Amino acid sequence: MQTCFVIMPFGNPFDKYYEKIYRPAIVDAGLEPRRADEIFTPGPFMRDVVQGIIKSSVILAELTGRNANVFYELGFCHALQKTAVLIAQSEGDIPSDLTALKFITYNTADPDWSKDLQSSVTNTLRSADNEESSSRFRLPGIDDRETTELARSLAGLSPMQKRVFDRIKSEPDGASHDALENAFGSMPHSELFYRLETLRLTGLIESKSHGLWPDGNAKYLWQLSTKAKKTIG
Numbered sequence: 001m002q003t004c005f006v007i008m009p010f011g012n013p014f015d016k017y018y019e020k021i022y023r024p025a026i027v028d029a030g031l032e033p034r035r036a037d038e039i040f041t042p043g044p045f046m047r048d049v050v051q052g053i054i055k056s057s058v059i060l061a062e063l064t065g066r067n068a069n070v071f072y073e074l075g076f077c078h079a080l081q082k083t084a085v086l087i088a089q090s091e092g093d094i095p096s097d098l099t100a101l102k103f104i105t106y107n108t109a110d111p112d113w114s115k116d117l118q119s120s121v122t123n124t125l126r127s128a129d130n131e132e133s134s135s136r137f138r139l140p141g142i143d144d145r146e147t148t149e150l151a152r153s154l155a156g157l158s159p160m161q162k163r164v165f166d167r168i169k170s171e172p173d174g175a176s177h178d179a180l181e182n183a184f185g186s187m188p189h190s191e192l193f194y195r196l197e198t199l200r201l202t203g204l205i206e207s208k209s210h211g212l213w214p215d216g217n218a219k220y221l222w223q224l225s226t227k228a229k230k231t232i233g
Helices: 014-028 045-055 068-079 113-128 144-155 159-169 177-183 189-201 226-232
Strands: 003-007 032-035 058-062 084-088 103-105 205-212 218-224
Touching: 003 014, 003 045, 003 068, 014 032, 014 058, 014 113, 045 068, 045 144, 058 068, 058 113, 068 084, 068 144, 084 113, 103 113, 159 177, 159 189, 159 218, 177 189, 177 218, 189 205
Parallel strands: 003 032, 003 058, 058 084, 084 103
Antiparallel strands: 205 218
16 A cells, blocks of 8 residues: 655644544545654664655645744655645745645634545545646656655765765865875775765766876766756756
């Protein structure tokens, strides 16, 4: 069964909304509801959030109150170009950048607000993953599959791998192998080469010849790949 991952503030009244409204609405739409606090794995909480988002087919985002964590997680969803259904009590909780996307508003002062909201969520989720749905987030001019693969590669980098990538990214004309060896002087040559090759194979960076080593082997200049430049600059 496909999963709907819910990103929302924790604590009441949102916990009650999840149990009484969102979970039943998601099930009625034929999806399996999942929230980060329902994933029980050892390790950092944010890893569970990232894995939940990556593995889901659609996202349900409760934006009421403009919770910072919710918007951080929604940004990650959009980097992956996930389909996301947005919900808020007021249109004022929807930033102008997101108003072109499908969103649902609700008014708790209405007598039947919870039933109406549940019905709206179910109906929207049923059509949300349609190719023409306004719940689908796209980065203009960028292939969906390539962007998704790139975001997954970035999310999966180890801290040291991320440091090497960020160092290369910080150099507009690319980072020479000599410069990288100086920057990561405590890292053995073989480990640095391994990390660079791993980044190259994931499509995040590319290399070109940049002189020779004393033994005649080519040195390289390492740069962001064309795909990475197109998406993250």
